[in-house]
Amino acid sequence: MLIYSLKRLLLAILVAITVSFISFSLLFLAGDPAIAMAGEGATDQDIENIRQLYGFDKPVLVQYFDWLLRAIGGNLGESFYFKTPVVHLIAEHMPVTMTLGAMGITFALSLAVPLGVLAAIRPNSIIDRIALLISVSGQALPSFWFALVLVVIFTVTLGWLPASGSDTWLHFLMPTVVLSYYAAPAFMRLTRAGMLDVLGSDYIRTARAKGLTTKSVFLKHALRNAIIPVVSLAAVQFGFMLGGSVIVESIFALNGAGSLAWESIGRNDFPTVQGLILVFALIYIVLTFLADVLNAWLDPKIRIG
Amino acid sequence: MTNIVEVENLRVKIPVSAGMLNPVRGLTFEIKKGETLCVVGESGSGKSLSAFSLMKLLPKIADISADKMQFMGRDILKMSPSELQNMRGNRMAMIFQEPMTALNPSYTIGNQLVEVLRRHQNVSVKEATERAIYLLEKVGITAAASRLSQYPHQLSGGLRQRVVIAMALMCGPDLIIADEPTTALDVTIQAQILHLLKELQEEFEMAILLITHDLGVVARMADRVAVMYAGEFVETGTAEQVFKQPVHPYTQGLLSCIPVPGKTARGSRLGSIPGIVPSLIGDMRGCAFRSRCPHANGACHNNVPLEKWSDDHFKRCVLDDTALTSIAKEAIA
Ligand SMILES: Nc1ncnc2c1ncn2[C@@H]1O[C@H](COP(=O)(O)OP(=O)(O)OP(=O)(O)O)[C@@H](O)[C@H]1O
Ligand SMILES: [Mg+2]
Numbered sequence: 001m002l003i004y005s006l007k008r009l010l011l012a013i014l015v016a017i018t019v020s021f022i023s024f025s026l027l028f029l030a031g032d033p034a035i036a037m038a039g040e041g042a043t044d045q046d047i048e049n050i051r052q053l054y055g056f057d058k059p060v061l062v063q064y065f066d067w068l069l070r071a072i073g074g075n076l077g078e079s080f081y082f083k084t085p086v087v088h089l090i091a092e093h094m095p096v097t098m099t100l101g102a103m104g105i106t107f108a109l110s111l112a113v114p115l116g117v118l119a120a121i122r123p124n125s126i127i128d129r130i131a132l133l134i135s136v137s138g139q140a141l142p143s144f145w146f147a148l149v150l151v152v153i154f155t156v157t158l159g160w161l162p163a164s165g166s167d168t169w170l171h172f173l174m175p176t177v178v179l180s181y182y183a184a185p186a187f188m189r190l191t192r193a194g195m196l197d198v199l200g201s202d203y204i205r206t207a208r209a210k211g212l213t214t215k216s217v218f219l220k221h222a223l224r225n226a227i228i229p230v231v232s233l234a235a236v237q238f239g240f241m242l243g244g245s246v247i248v249e250s251i252f253a254l255n256g257a258g259s260l261a262w263e264s265i266g267r268n269d270f271p272t273v274q275g276l277i278l279v280f281a282l283i284y285i286v287l288t289f290l291a292d293v294l295n296a297w298l299d300p301k302i303r304i305g
Numbered sequence: 306m307t308n309i310v311e312v313e314n315l316r317v318k319i320p321v322s323a324g325m326l327n328p329v330r331g332l333t334f335e336i337k338k339g340e341t342l343c344v345v346g347e348s349g350s351g352k353s354l355s356a357f358s359l360m361k362l363l364p365k366i367a368d369i370s371a372d373k374m375q376f377m378g379r380d381i382l383k384m385s386p387s388e389l390q391n392m393r394g395n396r397m398a399m400i401f402q403e404p405m406t407a408l409n410p411s412y413t414i415g416n417q418l419v420e421v422l423r424r425h426q427n428v429s430v431k432e433a434t435e436r437a438i439y440l441l442e443k444v445g446i447t448a449a450a451s452r453l454s455q456y457p458h459q460l461s462g463g464l465r466q467r468v469v470i471a472m473a474l475m476c477g478p479d480l481i482i483a484d485e486p487t488t489a490l491d492v493t494i495q496a497q498i499l500h501l502l503k504e505l506q507e508e509f510e511m512a513i514l515l516i517t518h519d520l521g522v523v524a525r526m527a528d529r530v531a532v533m534y535a536g537e538f539v540e541t542g543t544a545e546q547v548f549k550q551p552v553h554p555y556t557q558g559l560l561s562c563i564p565v566p567g568k569t570a571r572g573s574r575l576g577s578i579p580g581i582v583p584s585l586i587g588d589m590r591g592c593a594f595r596s597r598c599p600h601a602n603g604a605c606h607n608n609v610p611l612e613k614w615s616d617d618h619f620k621r622c623v624l625d626d627t628a629l630t631s632i633a634k635e636a637i638a
Contacts, residue, residue, distance in 0.1 A: 202406035208362055209401075210421040210472070211393035214386075224411050300411060300456040 001303050005293050012289040019281040020071065024064050026274050032056075036268060037080060076275035081267045086275035089260065094279070096166050096256035097249070100175055101241040105234060108180035108187055113230065116191025117223060120199065131192065135185035143244070147178045147251045164253035175252045179244060183237045190233055194226030201225075228298050235291030239284035309479055309512050310336040310359065313373035317354050317536075320366060324586045328354050330536035333611070336480065341506065341513040343523045343544070345559070346533030349582055352516045355533075356482050359514070360397060361389055377479060395425040398473035402485040404466035408457040414441075414468050415453030422475045433475075440471040444501060463494040470501065477509060484516045499525055520559060524548060529617075532556045535582055535593035538611060542618035552620045552629050554598045592623065600624060600632060 034051040035042075051057050055066060070077070076086035119131040154174060155163040165171050198204060199222055207221040242258075249258035257276060264272040296302040317329035328351040336342045344352050358369050361381060374381045376397060384392065393399075401407040408417060418437035422428060428436075434453065441449035444467040457465055466486065473481055483502065487495035499522060506513055515526055523530055527544040532555065540553040551557045558578040580597035583589070592598070595605035604623040611621045614629075622629065 202401065202403055203409040205362065206399075206401065206407045206469075206472075207409070209360060209393055209399040210424065211390045211395055212420070212424055213390060216420075216424075221409050221412075225409070298411075301458050304456060304459065 001296060004296050004302060008289055008292045012285050016282060016285050019285065020068060020278060021064065023274055023278040023281065024067050026270070026277065028060075033270060036270065071278065076278070077271035079264075079269055079272045081264065081269040081272070086271050089272060090257060090275055090279055093255065093257040093260045096254055097242055097245050097258055100172060100179060100245050100248070100254065100256060101238055103172055103176040104179035104183065104241045104245075105238045107176050108184040108237070109230075109234060111180065112184040112187035113191050113227070116188040117195055117218065119188070119192045120195030120226075121218060123196065128192075131188055135188050138181050138185040141181075143178050143182050143247060144251055146181060147174065147248065150174045150178065166254040166256070171252070171254070175245075175248045175254060178251075179241055179248050182244065183241060186233060186237065187230055190230050191226060194229055195222055198222045198226045228295060231298060232291040232295045235287045235294070239280075239287045242280055242283060307338050308335040309338050309377060310334075310514070311373060311375045312359075312371060315355065315358060315369070315371040315374060317351070317358055317363065318368040318370075319364075321586065327585050327587075327589065328536050329358065330585075330589070332531075332538055334531055334538070334541065336512045336514060338479070339506070339510045339512055340528040341515055341526050342529050342531060343515045343517060343527035344531045344533055345517055345520060345523050347518060347582065350533045351536040351585075352518075352533055353484050356399075356484050356514060356516050359482060360393055360399065362393070362399075391425070394421050394473075394478075395476045396478050397480045397482065398476070398478040400466075400469055400473050400481060400483040400486045402488050404462050404469055404489060407469050408465060410457055413454050413456055414460070418453070418468070418472055418475060421472055425476050436475060437471070440474050441468070443474070443505065444468075444471045445497070446471075463490055463498070466490060466494075466498055467501070470498070470505070474505065474509065478511060480512045480514065481506075482514045482516075485518070486515075487522065488517075488519070495522075502526070520562075532559065536585055537593060537621065538619075539594065539621045540619065541611070542614075546615070546618040550618070550633055552614050552618070552633050553594075553622050554600055554632065555594045557632070558597075592621070600628070 032047075034047045034054070034056050037050050037054070038047045055063055058066075074087055076090070078084065079086055079089055082089060115127070115131045115134070119125075119128040122128060151163045151174065154161040161174055162168075162171050163174070195218075199218075204217060204222055207217045212221070245254075245256060245258035246262050247258075248254070249256045250262050253259070257279075261273060261276045261280075264276070312335065313333045315329060315332040316327070319326040319328060330351075332355055334342065344355065346352055354363065354367070357363050359374070359376070359381065361369065361384075363369060369382065371382060376392065381389075381392075408414070412420075415434065415437060418440070419430060419433040422433040422436055423430070437453060438449045441452060446452055446464060446467055452460075452468075457468075460468065466489075470486075481502075486502070487498050490498060502513065502515075503526065505511070513526070515522070517523060523544065530540075530542060530544050530547040531538045532540040532547065532553065534555050540547060540551065540556045547556060548560070551560055555578070562578070578597055583593055583596060590608060591606040592601070592609050595601040598605070602623075607623065609621050609623050611619045614620045620629070624632070
């Protein structure tokens with residue numbers, strides 16, 4: 001288990017380094033960053049000054065290491081637009097996105113796992129059909145469209161829920177539903193498939209032959225084994241949700257990291273975009289690493305090799 | 306002696322794409338307290354389905370019917386789901402063919418042993434754990450207490466089968482159904498497990514329904530034998546009767562398949578029964594074995610009942626007594 005985890009950790013670090021390099025080179029993607037920073041109407045002298053100030057005249061690798069060292073030290077540069085440290089901006093906007101992601105994943109799991117289990121217990125039943133319908137529509141409906149439908153129903157028609165802002169938990173309800181509606185189908189199908197697979201196995205027959213109650217057979221013996229792949233997917237999906245919140249946050253005007261990223265792209269605010277990409281990517285890497293470790297821990301064959 | 310199991314005319318039907326499969330076609334048998342009934346037959350003859358029927362553990366699509374199917378005087382077919390659950394693992398327990406997959410990989414041995422006793426009896430975890438350790442020692446597992454925290458993948462096949470046996474014994478059942486309990490194990494372990502089962506049977510006064518296709522296992526274990534072919538018993542009797550005076554041509558064919566030391570000449574071809582088992586889909590008339598039987602005649606197209614041959618010894622064959630006697634003599638010569 002320890003060796004396994006260390007291997008995974010090493011892999012995660014390698015990926016993180018790669019990602020940091022890509023994220024760094026983003027700054028050069030749009031051409032000469034000094035010109036971009038100087039803005040319109042700047043003289044050649046202005047641009048040259050900026051180039052020297054930010055070290056753009058040095059070799060790329062040197063610039064990368066300088067940047068990396070600063071990033072590790074918590075300095076992601078200054079926003080072109082706000083003229084404040086990017087780290088502060090991210091710290092300010094991240095909680096909303098994290099809350100949204102956590103609520104989204106919780107809601108998706110608590111909807112999808114029971115439905116997947118029920119669908120597997122009675123394949124081809126009404127519940128199974130409903131699950132399939134939700135699953136297909138969840139994949140097919142674009143989330144902005146679904147979000148608009150919700151707003152029309154709950155804000156415009158019924159007036160129950162606020163459509164924009166992030167002041168109270170009520171503001172998070174619709175964004176959560178939209179976000180999780182997109183992730184739930186995968187959980188549901190994975191739970192259903194895993195359960196069906198496990199229910200046909202010999203140890204489930206053993207559990208039945210022991211006279212265990214139906215509940216114990218399904219939940220203790222079947223679900224425990226069927227849930228393992230769902231756990232890894234959940235961690236990965238959480239990462240996707242943080243990324244996916246870009247759309248949802250813009251629609252519902254939630255002031256999170258997603259909408260910050262969206263707006264910063266529009267404002268050519270490269271340091272902010274760069275910092276956000278780096279942070280999102282790192283979160284994603286950490287989640288994947290945790291998923292691997294959790295997965296191993298859930299499977300005694302890996303835990304006790 | 307009292308009968309623990311009484312079954313009359315047990316039938317199993319399974320709808321398949323080609324029609325109605327009749328894998329079990331009217332079995333009648335009883336099992337007495339403390340005795341071993343061996344059901345022996347080729348692969349696909351319906352042994353496992355019959356055994357699982359007793360526990361009502363068949364897939365939902367399978368239809369089980371019987372004129373009578375009693376366990377300890379109670380009608381199994383009339384039991385509610387919760388009554389069945391109370392019976393399974395408690396009064397009637399099962400040992401499976403595949404020890405490698407019969408245990409849940411996610412739970413420790415201890416957890417899986419303790420669980421079954423706590424399900425059926427109102428005992429503390431501590432008491433159940435003590436019973437588990439006692440039984441693990443009984444089935445010949447050393448350092449039993451430390452095994453409790455191990456997972457199935459940490460044990461060898463032989464050890465796992467011992468754990469499965471201990472699990473079946475947790476509630477002190479009256480009947481153990483063992484479906485090919487040694488088929489997946491190597492020969493020395495097989496012998497140990499069979500020996501163990503016999504010892505435990507005497508100690509705990511259990512009846513055993515032992516399913517096998519191995520006549521060597523039958524010879525070691527059986528009080529009584531039922532020879533199964535294509536979903537029917539073709540011959541039943543005491544082990545002595547069936548081995549010493551096999552009357553049915555199928556039993557004789559099976560017996561000629563095993564080499565006898567000193568009798569079978571070195572290098573001589575082992576007997577094998579030519580032909581294949583008939584399809585069990587749809588209705589079927591006459592003796593199922595006739596297409597492979599060296600003695601078949603026109604009368605074999607008629608349905609044949611299971612008839613008394615001698616005390617406790619029954620056969621399902623149309624040949625008359627003199628013909629069968631002479632065939633039987635030939636077979637054991
Ligand atoms: N769920 C099922 N659906 C369709 N056919 C089945 C099903 N279960 C068993 N059968 C068929 O019923 C017949 C009897 O099966 P069974 O498992 O009882 O045989 P068996 O005598 O135990 O054989 P083996 O020695 O191989 O275990 C076989 O032909 C098998 O293919
Ligand atoms: Mg079988």
